[in-house]
Amino acid sequence: MSRAVVTGAAGFIGSHLVDSLLADGTAVVGVDRRAPHPDSVAAANLAGALGDPNFTFVTGDLKTCSLVPLFRRADTVFHLAALPGVRGSWGERFAEYTACNVFATERVLSACEEAGVPRLVYASSSSVYGTSAGATREETAPSPESPYAVSKLAGEQLCLAHAGRAASTVTAVALRLFTVYGPRQRPDMLIGRALTAALGGPALNLYGDGSHTRDFTYVGDVVRAAVAAGTGRIGTTVLNVGAGVSTSVLDLLATVEELTGHAVPVNRLPAQAGDVDATLADRSRAAALLDWAPRTPLAEGVSRQLSHLTAHAVRP
Ligand code: NAD
Numbered sequence: 134m135s136r137a138v139v140t141g142a143a144g145f146i147g148s149h150l151v152d153s154l155l156a157d158g159t160a161v162v163g164v165d166r167r168a169p170h171p172d173s174v175a176a177a178n179l180a181g182a183l184g185d186p187n188f189t190f191v192t193g194d195l196k197t198c199s200l201v202p203l204f205r206r207a208d209t210v211f212h213l214a215a216l217p218g219v220r221g222s223w224g225e226r227f228a229e230y231t232a233c234n235v236f237a238t239e240r241v242l243s244a245c246e247e248a249g250v251p252r253l254v255y256a257s258s259s260s261v262y263g264t265s266a267g268a269t270r271e272e273t274a275p276s277p278e279s280p281y282a283v284s285k286l287a288g289e290q291l292c293l294a295h296a297g298r299a300a301s302t303v304t305a306v307a308l309r310l311f312t313v314y315g316p317r318q319r320p321d322m323l324i325g326r327a328l329t330a331a332l333g334g335p336a337l338n339l340y341g342d343g344s345h346t347r348d349f350t351y352v353g354d355v356v357r358a359a360v361a362a363g364t365g366r367i368g369t370t371v372l373n374v375g376a377g378v379s380t381s382v383l384d385l386l387a388t389v390e391e392l393t394g395h396a397v398p399v400n401r402l403p404a405q406a407g408d409v410d411a412t413l414a415d416r417s418r419a420a421a422l423l424d425w426a427p428r429t430p431l432a433e434g435v436s437r438q439l440s441h442l443t444a445h446a447v448r449p
Pocket residue numbers: 140141142143144145146147164165166167193194195196212213214215216217218232233237256257258259285309310311312313314319
């Protein structure tokens with residue numbers, strides 16, 4: 134890949150993807166509506182990339198900004214920009230979720246076609262499945278349980294609709310990401326909040342009794358899958374990207390306590406609408422098409438996130 138565009142470049146996963154592409158010698162255009170000045174989280178996430186002559190950062194809102202000039206000559210557009218998070222997607226904020234996750238995705242796809250970009254990689258979400266009884270395969274019927282999950286499924290379907298047109302020149306690979314964690318994780322997410330609580334920050338708001346399970350997936354493994362999806366000789370498809378390991382939230386908290394040497398203080402709160410009971414990836418399709426397998430066990434990934442948190446000020 135000689136040139137790539139990453140939307141959501143100032144975010145958690147996007148900034149790791151930018152770093153990885155730059156390390157491979159790819160010229161990267163990063164687009165995000167959060168600018169490193171004045172957004173300190175964006176600045177911290179992009180600290181490595183901003184000094185790289187192969188990196189261009191563009192501040193822009195995908196709902197309105199001119200995309201075609203940014204996309205020209207790109208081999209791949211990685212579309213990661215979105216409003217993430219299940220709980221905030223109910224109610225009035227859904228208008229913004231629809232605009233950022235659905236309308237903006239349509240604009241990105243149209244711009245890919247107009248600029249002649251051959252490959253789009255879209256960050257979809259395991260939340261499209263809803264609660265699963267066991268490992269979910271891509272053929273499993275989606276059953277989203279929150280407005281956020283509906284918006285991510287809609288974005289995925291837009292990818293398939295655009296790429297499926299007879300005249301389309303773009304192939305689209307939608308990656309259903311399963312609970313991503315690691316250094317720079319969004320401060321609203323569980324592992325960062327649990328580590329922060331153990332290190333003396335605010336007590337962890339624990340929704341439900343902690344028996345619900347997640348397929349926690351290390352960000353470096355997700356980035357390897359995204360790069361493989363951006364370059365692989367594959368057609369339009371949907372792929373699970375998950376570690377394939379089921380861990381309960383209580384077991385995760387035990388790991389955090391072991392690594393930090395401190396108890397995690399907890400505020401017990403009722404389960405929240407849209408928080409599913411279980412997620413777990415069947416990763417055989419990603420293994421077959423991308424030759425991808427996760428490499429980072431949970432304790433190792435959480436340990437890296439802990440090191441990052443202690444090396445940097447706890448984020449607001
Ligand atoms: P993040 O919030 O850290 O990054 C998303 C970035 O997108 C932010 O920097 C934000 O400013 C930007 N953005 C949002 N709307 C925009 C717009 N209209 N114009 C320009 N920029 C905009 O989130 P993340 O955790 O890094 O998630 C990245 C992607 O992965 C999202 O699409 C999310 O839905 C998906 N995903 C994440 C997870 C996870 O566990 N983190 C799991 C499944 C899917």
